[in-house]
Amino acid sequence: MTLLEIENLGVVYEEDGATIRAVDGVDLSVEPGETLGIVGESGSGKSTIIKSLIDILDSNGSVADGELRFKGDDLTQFSNEELNDRIRWKEISYIPQNAMASLDPVYRIGSQIVEVIQTHTEASERDAMDRAEELLNNVGLDSERLYDYPHELSGGQRQRAVIALALALEPSLILADEPTTGLDVVIQDEILKLLSEIQDEVNCAIVLVTHDMSVVAEVADKIAVMYGGRVMEFGRTSSVFNNSNHPYTIGLKNAFPSLERGSSKSRLVSIPGSPPDLRDPPMGCRFKARCPFATQECDSVEPPTVDVGDGQRAKCHYTDQATEFRQRGESSDVWLAVEGEQ
Numbered sequence: 001m002t003l004l005e006i007e008n009l010g011v012v013y014e015e016d017g018a019t020i021r022a023v024d025g026v027d028l029s030v031e032p033g034e035t036l037g038i039v040g041e042s043g044s045g046k047s048t049i050i051k052s053l054i055d056i057l058d059s060n061g062s063v064a065d066g067e068l069r070f071k072g073d074d075l076t077q078f079s080n081e082e083l084n085d086r087i088r089w090k091e092i093s094y095i096p097q098n099a100m101a102s103l104d105p106v107y108r109i110g111s112q113i114v115e116v117i118q119t120h121t122e123a124s125e126r127d128a129m130d131r132a133e134e135l136l137n138n139v140g141l142d143s144e145r146l147y148d149y150p151h152e153l154s155g156g157q158r159q160r161a162v163i164a165l166a167l168a169l170e171p172s173l174i175l176a177d178e179p180t181t182g183l184d185v186v187i188q189d190e191i192l193k194l195l196s197e198i199q200d201e202v203n204c205a206i207v208l209v210t211h212d213m214s215v216v217a218e219v220a221d222k223i224a225v226m227y228g229g230r231v232m233e234f235g236r237t238s239s240v241f242n243n244s245n246h247p248y249t250i251g252l253k254n255a256f257p258s259l260e261r262g263s264s265k266s267r268l269v270s271i272p273g274s275p276p277d278l279r280d281p282p283m284g285c286r287f288k289a290r291c292p293f294a295t296q297e298c299d300s301v302e303p304p305t306v307d308v309g310d311g312q313r314a315k316c317h318y319t320d321q322a323t324e325f326r327q328r329g330e331s332s333d334v335w336l337a338v339e340g341e342q
C-alpha cells in the first residue's frame, strides 16, 4: 500500500486581510521506505506541505482543500488529540529547519529523548534511557552525549541528536526540513549519509525538503520540483535530472555546480527574476515570467500536468519540446535574456 498520498492539497495563510495560497493543487505520493525530495526556491511551499501533514502550520495557516491519506486514513480529518495519540512521533516524525528549534536548551539530550519515549509509550525510565543510549549510538554519537545540554554539542552533533529523537518511536515516515542547512559541507555530507543508512536499517520513508538540487540528487528516490505553490515536475530522480521536462527544472539544475561536472555549459547561472506573488498568482503558468520558452498560451492558459512516461509528469504546455528546451537551456545566455518579473 502507498504510505502517503497527497491529493489536490491547498494550503492558505491569512495575513493582513489577504489570502496567500502557499500550496495549490498539489498531488504527491510516497511509498514505504522511499525518499521523496521536495525541491524549489525559497517560498515555493515546500515546508508548508510537510507541516500540513502533522498539522503544525503557523496559526494563520490552514488546509483549504485536499486529502492527506496516510496508510489509508485522511489526516485532515484527525483532531489534534488523534494526531498526538496516533501519528506524531509514532508514525510521522519531523526534523525542523533549525536543529536547536526541536531541542530544549534547558534539558539534557538524554532527558529529551526519554521524555518523548515515555510520553508515547509505557516504557519505564530505565528502558527509555537504554533506548536513548542505543539511539545516540545509532546516529554515531557517544553515549556520554546523553548528559550534555544542546549548547554543548557542535552543529553536526546536534543534528544527529535531532535525528535520534525523530527515530525514537520508529516512525514509518520522517519529514526533514532542510536538515543540512547551516552545516559545513563535510558535515552536510555525513548527515545525508546517516539519513540514508538509517533508512536502510529501519526501513522508514523520508520526505526531504531542500532548495539544493545536489542534495536531492544524492539521497532522493523521487523528486517533486515546486514553484509558486505548485508541483512543476515529479518523477524518479534519474528521470527528473536526465530527462527534465519542465523548463524550471532545467533552470534549477543550472544553478548547482556539483551537478554540472563535465558539462559543456558556458557558466552556471541562477534563474533571474523572482517567484510570483501568492496573494495574487498570475494567470496561466506561474513560471511564465522567468521562462525563456514561454508563449502567449502560457500567459493565459494554465498548463496541464502531462504524464511523460515512467511515472514522470510535468506541468507544461510544451513537454513535446522538452528535448529542445534541455539543449537550449544549457546556455546561460538563454536564461539571462529573460527579464523575469515582479
Ligand SMILES: Nc1ncnc2c1ncn2[C@@H]1O[C@H](COP(=O)(O)OP(=O)(O)OP(=O)(O)O)[C@@H](O)[C@H]1O
Residues within 6 Å of the ligand: 013, 014, 015, 020, 022, 040, 041, 042, 043, 044, 045, 046, 047, 048, 049, 058, 060, 061, 211, 278
Ligand atoms: N505564517 C505565514 N504567514 C504568511 N505567509 C506565510 C507563512 N508561512 C509561509 N508563508 C508564505 O507561504 C509561502 C510558502 O512558504 P514555505 O515556507 O512553505 O516555502 P518554502 O519553499 O518552504 O520556503 P523556505 O525554504 O524559505 O522555507 C511563501 O510565500 C511564504 O511567504
